[in-house]
Amino acid sequence: MSYLEWAEAQVAELELLTSMFPSQEELELTDQLALAELRSYVESPTDCAPASSRPQFLIKQKFDSAGTEGTEIILSCAYPSEYPSVLPDITVRSSGLSRAQQAQLQADLKKYLMENCQGEVCVLAAVDWVKDSLQSLLAATALKAATPASSSVAQEVFSRLWIYSHHIYNKSKRKNILEWSKELGLSGFSMPGKPGIVCVEGPQPACEDFWSRVKVLTWKKIMIRHREDITLQGEDGKAAPSMDSLRKFSTFEEAMFDPHGSRGNHMDLGQLYHFLNEKGCCEVFQMYFGIEGR
Numbered sequence: 107m108s109y110l111e112w113a114e115a116q117v118a119e120l121e122l123l124t125s126m127f128p129s130q131e132e133l134e135l136t137d138q139l140a141l142a143e144l145r146s147y148v149e150s151p152t153d154c155a156p157a158s159s160r161p162q163f164l165i166k167q168k169f170d171s172a173g174t175e176g177t178e179i180i181l182s183c184a185y186p187s188e189y190p191s192v193l194p195d196i197t198v199r200s201s202g203l204s205r206a207q208q209a210q211l212q213a214d215l216k217k218y219l220m221e222n223c224q225g226e227v228c229v230l231a232a233v234d235w236v237k238d239s240l241q242s243l244l245a246a247t248a249l250k251a252a253t254p255a256s257s258s259v260a261q262e263v264f265s266r267l268w269i270y271s272h273h274i275y276n277k278s279k280r281k282n283i284l285e286w287s288k289e290l291g292l293s294g295f296s297m298p299g300k301p302g303i304v305c306v307e308g309p310q311p312a313c314e315d316f317w318s319r320v321k322v323l324t325w326k327k328i329m330i331r332h333r334e335d336i337t338l339q340g341e342d343g344k345a346a347p348s349m350d351s352l353r354k355f356s357t358f359e360e361a362m363f364d365p366h367g368s369r370g371n372h373m374d375l376g377q378l379y380h381f382l383n384e385k386g387c388c389e390v391f392q393m394y395f396g397i398e399g400r
Contacts, residue, residue, distance in 0.1 A: 107191055113148050116185050119227040120161060126230070127165060134164040161185045165233055177202035179240055183229055190227045193219050198236055203243070211239060264352045266294075266307035266334040267317060268390050272327035274302030275371065279323055280360065287358040290316055295361045297378065299371045303394065307353055310335065332393045354385045 107115075120141065127133035135141060141161045165181040177200065184195040196219075198212050218235055219228060274280060275298065283296045283304060290312040294305040306316050321328060338346045363377035375395065382388045 109187070110148070110151050112188055112191065113144055115190050115227055116161060117145055117148050119190075119229060120163075123163075123165070123229060132166055134166070135161070136164060137162040160187065165229070167233070167237060177240070179236060181229075181233060181236065191225060193223065194229060194232075196229070196232055200240060202240070207243060211236065211243065214239065262338045263310040264308070264336045264338060264349055265310040265313040266305065266354070267313050267330055268332040268393070269304040269306070269317070269320070270327075270329055270331040270394060271302035271304070271325055273300040273371070274298040274304075275300075282323070283320065284358065284360060286316055286319055292316060292358055293353050293355040294358050295355060296358075297361050297363070297373055299365065299373050301394075303378075305355070305390075306358070307355060309349060332390055354387055 123133055137160065144161060162182075162184040165183065167179045168177065180199045182197040182199070186192050186195065196215065198208060198215060200208060200211075203211065215232060215236060219232060222228075223231060274283075274296070280296065280298055287294065287296075287306055290308065292306040292308040292312055294307050295303075296305075297303040304320070306313055317330065336347075336352055338349065361378075361381065362373065363381065364374040366372055366374070375391075379388060379391050382391055
């Protein structure tokens with residue numbers, strides 16, 4: 107395109123924008139001289155293009171969104187001389203957005219223009235895209251602000267992890283298991299020997315933290331054999347159960363059940379079954395060993 111064609115496209119788009127946003131509160135021309143020079147050049151082309159013909163203007167829009175009233179959006183626009191062969195300079199501001207949200211909206215707008223508007227006049231398309239994106243962003247923000255308590259409750263979960271290891275002999279690992287469970291406020295027990303069993307219970311994030319630490323130690327085999335997750339929420343108007351009321355173990359301990367064998371590393375599984383039965387979780391015995399305890 108020639109400079110004249112660029113100038114003609116710019117003037118035509120500005121006339122369209124003026125007809126769509128007729129009031130000063132909607133469209134404000136911040137450089138009247140540049141526009142006048144550009145129009146004069148289009149009406150009477152010369153070999154010398156106007157040096158200062160870089161029209162600049164503000165498009166201002168107000169609209170209501172969920173949880174907001176009269177949110178204002180301002181697009182500050184400027185035409186490079188080669189527009190629309192190159193993209194216009196558009197900066198977005200809105201009283202309803204944080205700086206981070208404005209920066210994200212600006213980056214998304216630039217991406218949209220680059221992918222959809224190369225070589226074409228695009229200010230009106232930019233206005234429509236920003237309004238749609240801002241509506242969605244404000245609606246999501248309002249919804250998040252309106253339900254912080256319910257989201258928090260829904261995410262509070264009590265967990266119980268039943269961990270199986272091929273064996274637990276190493277004194278350092280046994281010490282880590284005891285110390286980490288205490289540090290994280292978890293209850294349960296650890297049975298060293300072959301096989302090794304660990305049960306931890308408490309807030310879900312603490313249980314996941316414990317597992318993330320334990321599993322990266324050197325093991326022949328270790329896995330979560332079974333897990334229980336209980337969301338703390340009330341039913342039928344009743345108060346939600348407390349975290350401690352769901353615990354089957356009051357503390358965390360290392361449990362030994364009549365060690366025997368040539369290396370003293372095998373536990374009496376009958377005693378383990380009775381221990382689990384006393385704690386109200388004997389059903390996990392079959393999950394571990396594939397047989398019913400007695």
